[in-house]
Amino acid sequence: MIAAGQTRPGARILAVDGVRGGRLVGNAELAGPISSSDEWIRSRTGIVTRARAGAETSALDLAEAAARRAIARAGLDASRIDVVILGSVTHFRQTPAAAPALADRLGASGAAAFDISAACAGYCYGIGLADSLVRAGAAEHALVVGADKLSDFVDPADRTISFLLGDGAGAAVVGPCDRPGIGPTVWGADGAKAGHVGQNIDFRQAVATGTWPTLRQDGPSVYKWAVFEMSKVARAAIAQAGLTADDIAVFIPHQANLRIIEQQVKRIGLTAGVLVARDIIETGNTSAASIPLATERLGRDNPGLGGKLALQIGFGAGLAYAAQVVELPSTLDQPANNERNSHGIGQE
């Protein structure tokens, strides 16, 4: 008979941190090629600037910087990380994955390491996986990173998505706890809507046509799904955690569009006093990085969030989605810990 591994009663997030692209690109700079204006972009998206990294910076570089900050904030040595989960859609190789290289750069030698391709849901997919792995005894400390350098896949003339996109990475360290610090993950995908957002052409077409692939979306359809279907998913995540909307102190949705965020607050039925992440205004949409980056900013701007319950939901290309309620780590309260500030990478 096969012996069962040692399971744990819970897992929790020990630390969250992140880095943004070093240049804040204003709307005026992008408005010309899409025959638009600062006012139109603000009214449609809420975005004032988006953080973009320079040509020399890769998604892996962003991931490394974010992970170093999160690990330091958790007070761990990287050698104690057992598994590295990287959510990214902007790593340039099908194989090898970026996560093993990330683990090596960090000094997490021997850690299991793999990438997940769940786009803007990647971080919440990763937190769900890390929670399961730690509770199951498959890992003691898991590093979850969402890292995307979306500016490598933008078309300046595209009016559907390119002007929303920024670059960044966010990371969380998940470790054991004597009670659940991460609620059940409500996740799924709707592949029937795969064509709603993603690359406009695949890499074979790119080679055949000599055209670099860029991102596109059917904005209104994605908006409808994000507002109405994702609000149901968010409510399910609250219910499965044995909570009600009144228990949620902080709402950290994927930073896709401020209009979506405001609608979700209304349709989920969150209380008037809930603290809502609106990092998109300055950072733009950074796909898998957006939730941990928004968490980092909330912690910086609002001391005392440690221990509060946050609802987080990621959703995007696939269409893929995941939501969970998490207890925010007390380390969010600590001052930024090391050599770079969160705007300090990839200056152009």
Place this chain on the structure above:
Amino acid sequence: MALDKNEVLEGLIEIIVDETGADPGDIDPDKTFADDLDIDSLSMMTILTLAEDRFDVEIPDDSIQTLQTVQDAVDFIAGD
């Protein structure tokens, strides 16, 4: 069975008012969503999705392009 157009109009106006804060007196069937009521495609998508729920009808996503006036939406929802 076709829905009563007056009821649809009344319900649609309620949704528009709730969503946009418009004065109900400013909304009549001939008004265009985009130019007269200043409703952009995202707000239009919200309004049509709420109308789907309220009137138990299916409104395809691309209807935001074709339903130009309040009357267009009423006719579509009522099953004309």
